[in-house]
Amino acid sequence: MAKIIILGGGIAGVSLAYEIRAKTKTMDHQVILISDSETFHFVPSNPWVAVNWRSPESIKVPLAPYLAKKKIAFVHQAAKRLNPAENSIELADGTEITYDFLAITTGPKLAFDEITGLGPDGFTQSVCHVDHAADAANNWDQFVEDPGPMIVGAAQSASCFGPAYEYAFIAETELRKRKIRHKVPMTYISSEPYIGHLGLGGVGNSKAMLEGVLRDRHINWITNAKIDKVEEGTMFVTEVDQQGGVKKKHKLPFSYSMILPAFKGIDAVQNIDGLVNPRGFIIVDEHQRNPKYHNIFAAGVCIAISPLEVTPVPTGIPKTGYMIESMISATVENIAQMLAGQEPSHTATWNAICLADMGDSGIAFVAMPQIPPRNVTWARQGKWVHTAKVMFEKYHLRKVKTGKTDPILERQLLKMMGINKLE
Ligand SMILES: Cc1cc2nc3c(=O)[nH]c(=O)nc-3n(C[C@H](O)[C@H](O)[C@H](O)COP(=O)(O)OP(=O)(O)OC[C@H]3O[C@@H](n4cnc5c(N)ncnc54)[C@H](O)[C@@H]3O)c2cc1C
Incomplete structure (x- = not known):
């Protein structure tokens, strides 16, 4: 045994x-x-x-x-x-x-400790753990009472970029619902070399697509960004050029910030x-x-x-x-x-299917395999992605309770994405 x-x-x-x-x-x-x-x-x-x-x-x-x-x-x-x-x-x-x-x-x-002032023990929020997200929600309630500039993004050496975009779009949707979006200048900052890189060299048309959504939603961005330190209400960011030299130093004010750390x-x-x-x-x-x-x-x-x-x-x-x-x-x-x-x-197989919710819509990324060169690669946007993400949550919570996958739900999800099977 x-x-x-x-x-x-x-x-x-x-x-x-x-x-x-x-x-x-x-x-x-x-x-x-x-x-x-x-x-x-x-x-x-x-x-x-x-x-x-x-x-x-x-x-x-x-x-x-x-x-x-x-x-x-x-x-x-x-x-x-x-x-x-x-x-x-x-x-x-x-x-x-x-x-x-x-x-x-x-x-x-x-690895919040790699940047002074980053993380829930410092001055930025996190969605990496449910307890962090619960704290972020409490702070969000205060923020919406007295809104101001917001910074969302992913730190140097981060590998998880999807949730940073996702959170920016979800927060933006919620601010619009509350009719206070006009009081919140938003900036997305990221260590990615360009918008939509996602740590993957891009997936299909992810660059143009995500840039388009950021523009549509009036979210400014800084890529090639390294966070030097965070103080209460201020983030110090160095933007570098393609060779890694300093391009610009930014001192960004914020009332609320959520940054994905390195792992x-x-x-x-x-x-x-x-x-x-x-x-x-x-x-x-x-x-x-x-x-x-x-x-x-x-x-x-x-x-x-x-x-x-x-x-x-x-x-x-x-x-x-x-x-x-x-x-x-x-x-x-x-x-x-x-x-x-x-x-x-x-x-x-290391195939990747990612659903990035945008609050009222979303973008699905498919990279098969995840690391290029790929056999299949595309990104598609639509309201159906939000629905698929809700189904994805249901599918997983059911799986944890029963130990079983739900083949019907899985087939529905794949059908929505136009995929026959994952090989
Ligand atoms: C905010 C966020 C959103 C994401 N959204 C998506 C998405 O939409 N789609 C997608 O495909 N991927 C997504 N991911 C990526 C990935 O699917 C998740 O990170 C996923 O949770 C990884 O699963 P895991 O089991 O490897 O790690 P985790 O889910 O982090 O589980 C690790 C487990 O180990 C336990 N543990 C840790 N240390 C110890 C220890 N010393 N002793 C005992 N136990 C320990 C933890 O308590 C936890 O139970 C997301 C990631 C993040 C951070």
Whole structure:
């Protein structure tokens, strides 16, 4: 009997736990999910929480009862330190847990500390965690009573740009609904070399499309932007040229700001030789397996992927939902092969389908595979994207509660995007 531990109970971890349980259901293996949070959070809905379109509770699912129904043990503990040479994890309460196979799905550590004044402990809001989004919503209520300039964007070394655009458009829609848009000059700032780069060198017509939406909605932008520091009500930004030299120094006033930070790996794995890269992301081969520790797999935002290209201000590659699902499928198949005494042979497709909500409309991006050169690449705009995003939320929350995907909902979503299948 093997002991399979999944570390992290987010989009990647919960799916992985259910899929590995289903795959090994006739076998007597132990499946254990460890998470520092008692609840699953549907992270893509956080921007809605931040403007009170969703309550935090509506996007949370308690893990223990649903996992128990599928005979998955749940340990509510943070991992403090991983000891891969001993196949063990030290937990925050000082206990140790051993494993035969480990799948790391811990998502990112949010690197607010790399910029003075950035983040919820400083002067900007965040939508990366549901608790941050809940705080952002409280501050939003105060902001709309006394509106002023707003800055939205993504910091240097950020890899997750979609939610920054998404949040800017959602906030803009809400300000229009409240008829106070005219009181809020908005600026989008980003480390991307151009609008619509998205850490991916663009997806289809994303540059023209997103520039068009920003113009239509009167949102100014600064790209190639590096945030030097944030003080109360003022953001200091250096705009660089294509060679990385200083083009212009900006001192931007703001009453409200939401900035996506750079990501790192979690503390429990930092500096483990052969397991992680210098930023603490888990190194995996084409089978989602660590090349040094062969019983360790990783999926989701916690894995190391090299940036697509050198950009004047550093940017990373986003790891998005469908891409993560393909990592999970490959991981599950590969662990099953190893349990059967075989070598892993499955690889993830890394196809990306992203729905960026714009409040009352949206843009869908399809990149297959996510990293160029691609077989399929396009971006399309329409009200249907907003509807699809709501369906996407429903699909995931159902999956966390039942352990099952909804093939009808999935087919509907793909049909809306004109995709027959994800290969
Ligand atoms: C605001 C936002 C919006 C996004 N929107 C979209 C979208 O619309 N579409 C899309 O495709 N992608 C989107 N993404 C990208 C991606 O799908 C999400 O980031 C997704 O949540 C990643 O899943 P994950 O499981 O890798 O990480 P997470 O969802 O962050 O889960 C990590 C889990 O690990 C746990 N954990 C962390 N540290 C420890 C520890 N030390 N010990 C134990 N447990 C730990 C956490 O509590 C959490 O449960 C978005 C990302 C963000 C930040």
